[in-house]
Amino acid sequence: MIRTCWDLGARPELAGLRLRPWAHMLGFRGHFSSKSRRYSTRLLDLRQARTDHRAKEARERYGLPGPGEETTLVLAHWRFAGSGHTPGEAVLAEQLRQRIELARKIAAQRTAE
Incomplete structure (x- = not known):
């Protein structure tokens, strides 16, 4: 189909369609997922059908x-991963705290003036 778009794009009478620049889209110049609501289904419906099928x-x-069915389904096991920041995260958190503190001091000085 790409080859056909390319060949048709070489014809002078079809030059206005600009098929060659759009050959990779099979001559369609709209969005790849543009569809008529009456003609086709919505992508949301396709995703939901796929999700339901995979779950089944x-x-x-x-x-x-x-x-x-009335039941509780457990899909994972929980385990303790630790608490607090890693050393790198602690440095970033402290820098953010200092910036916020400085910004608040500057704002307080401006309102005091």
């Missing part, structure tokens, strides 16, 4: 209950 596959693969 996962439930079947791992023998999990369906979404309507």
Whole structure:
């Protein structure tokens, strides 16, 4: 199809369509996902259908209950990763604290004047 756009773009009577610069888009000069609402489905609907299908596959693969059943599904295990900042984060946090403090002092001086 790209080759056809390229070949048609070489014809003088179709020069106004500028097919060659848009050959990689198969001659379509709009946005790649532009669609008519009546002709096609929305991307949101496609994403939701894909999500539902993947969830159903996962439930079947791992023998999990369906979404309507009264249960709590745990998908991960929690573990303690630590508390506080890493040394690098502590330096950045201190610099931010100092900047905020300075900005507040400057603002207070300006309002006092």
